[in-house]
Amino acid sequence: MRLLLLIEAAAQDPAPDDEVPDQTVGVVRTQVRLQKLDFWVRYPDFLASQLMVW
Template identity: 60%
Template sequence: MRILLLIDGASESVSDAVRDDPGLVDAVGVVRTQVRLQKLDFWLRNPDYLADELLTEYEQSGEGALLSLAATILDSRSPKCGATRCCVTTSGAYEPLDNALAVLRSAGLVARRRRGTVSRVRQHDYFPSGSRP
């Protein structure tokens, strides 16, 4: 459910050309790149890291809303990352999304498209569906 909410909430609009793909007729948006989806999932699971990223952005931009949002996250009663160890691997602190995406894809809630060549996938795009089964 977490991944579906992330894909739905973080998706940008799709063009009519994308909907020419028969499997994407019902697509209501797109999240481009698996890395972006992984980062969003990591920040959702570890809000302390999101707050740190917002503070870094605040230092560069001086935008007060970022500081306020970071303070809200840090003052919230959500579990802190120090309380539960983050799983850090050689590819980062990301959790595999394959199982969650397989459930969503089999239910027709999300479609995935790969871009690149036969021998090398450059990018995965995720499309939430507007029609629910």
């Protein structure tokens, strides 16, 4: 379930010139954004401490 939520959060609207099927809802162009989001979800204490410092 967590992975589906991360994919939905990382997906972007397809560009008009992209060759994607008509039913495409979103496009994930790279795994880096998914990996970053997965880190924050797995370690929420680290995220909270970073937000407190920021």
